[in-house]
Amino acid sequence: VDADAAWADEVRRLARQRDAVLLAHNYQLPEIQEIADHTGDSLALSRIAAESEASTIVFCGVHFMAETAKILSPDKTVLIPDARAGCSLADSLTAEQLREWKAQHPGAVVVSYVNTTADVKAETDICCTSSNAVDVVASIPADQDVLFAPDQFLGAHVKRETGRENLHIWAGECHVHAGINGPELAERAAANPDADLFIHPECGCATSALYLAGEGTVPADKVKILSTGDMVKQARDTSAKSVLVATEVGMLHQLRKAAPEIDFAAVNDRASCRYMKMITPAALLRSLRDGVDEVHVDAETARRARASVERMIAIGQ
Ligand code: 13P
Ligand code: SF4
Numbered sequence: 001v002d003a004d005a006a007w008a009d010e011v012r013r014l015a016r017q018r019d020a021v022l023l024a025h026n027y028q029l030p031e032i033q034e035i036a037d038h039t040g041d042s043l044a045l046s047r048i049a050a051e052s053e054a055s056t057i058v059f060c061g062v063h064f065m066a067e068t069a070k071i072l073s074p075d076k077t078v079l080i081p082d083a084r085a086g087c088s089l090a091d092s093l094t095a096e097q098l099r100e101w102k103a104q105h106p107g108a109v110v111v112s113y114v115n116t117t118a119d120v121k122a123e124t125d126i127c128c129t130s131s132n133a134v135d136v137v138a139s140i141p142a143d144q145d146v147l148f149a150p151d152q153f154l155g156a157h158v159k160r161e162t163g164r165e166n167l168h169i170w171a172g173e174c175h176v177h178a179g180i181n182g183p184e185l186a187e188r189a190a191a192n193p194d195a196d197l198f199i200h201p202e203c204g205c206a207t208s209a210l211y212l213a214g215e216g217t218v219p220a221d222k223v224k225i226l227s228t229g230d231m232v233k234q235a236r237d238t239s240a241k242s243v244l245v246a247t248e249v250g251m252l253h254q255l256r257k258a259a260p261e262i263d264f265a266a267v268n269d270r271a272s273c274r275y276m277k278m279i280t281p282a283a284l285l286r287s288l289r290d291g292v293d294e295v296h297v298d299a300e301t302a303r304r305a306r307a308s309v310e311r312m313i314a315i316g317q
Helices: 002-018 030-035 042-051 063-072 095-104 118-122 133-138 152-162 182-191 206-215 228-237 251-258 281-290 299-315
Strands: 020-025 038-040 056-060 077-079 109-113 126-128 146-149 167-169 196-199 223-225 242-246 263-266
Touching (some): 002 020, 002 030, 020 042, 030 251, 030 281, 038 042, 042 056, 042 063, 042 228, 056 063, 063 118, 063 299, 095 109, 095 118, 095 146, 109 133, 118 299, 126 133, 126 299, 133 152, 133 299, 146 152, 152 167, 152 206, 182 196, 196 228, 206 223, 228 251, 242 251, 251 263
Parallel strands (some): 020 038, 020 056, 056 077, 109 126, 109 146, 146 167, 196 223, 242 263
16 A cells, blocks of 8 residues: 555656646556546547647557547647557558548548547547437438448448448457457347446447347347447436446546446456556656657647548537
8 A cells, every 4th residue: 555655646647747747548447547647538628638638648559549639739748657558440541541441432521530540530520429429320412422431330320320422441459359259148138138238339249239229129229339439328317227238347447537326347358458468657757757658749740630530520529
């Protein structure tokens, strides 16, 4: 306990000294979430970063999130405690692959999820997040082809919701969410018939959850497809006494804080993102002490990437 308190004091002291704001994604380790000034989903944190008065942002999350903060706040210093914290979903599409795909579909509008590199965002027309993907695609005239990347499960969700045949979907996935599968979800839902199901749209089980609801196996009003930020909001609103959560297990910490009276359980308790967990207490301390690892995005890439993020923001969250 003493060592933990000394660590927390030192982190706060160094953050003050550097004029730094500490941001933590909902999947971070509980001790990182607790020391952060703000915890939230990827886009909410980038917006907080842009509005903050602090000259330095320490982004406790994965690399594409820190890059998005840098794109929106080019004049600030953005640090990530371990630059090796990548993302298997962002890695499933390179800018070169996207350029080739665009060449095969001239005139198509490119919609990319925020889980992409700055280079991919620079080749994108409109960004989206898991909470606004349907609205973003619905804002595009019906006769225009859409290239949706990189997540196939989020893409399938959008295609179903919009009923759009001219939506082409890249075959990328997040290894953590793809591993949360349909049979596992069906079994857990059958064993907990009163529980709500909170499901991130990147899950391999997202499609089967809707199928279960369509069949009447699970009442449709119990199945909620939500981004991590919307899960926290929904936790405060639901009347359910128990909730099965299909996403990365770090999420349980914020959910339990938001609604301590609800019993939250992971659909798959092995769904842990190794990249998120690279941001250890020691890495955060090193980051603040040494001013590392600094995130850079070249000015022209940042300008083009920022335009795709701003088009999304103009459509609404
Ligand atoms: P959110 O944008 O919903 O926080 O999700 C980010 C992420 O990495 C999902 O795996
Ligand atoms: Fe990327 Fe998946 Fe980890 Fe989210 S959980 S950061 S999508 S690898």
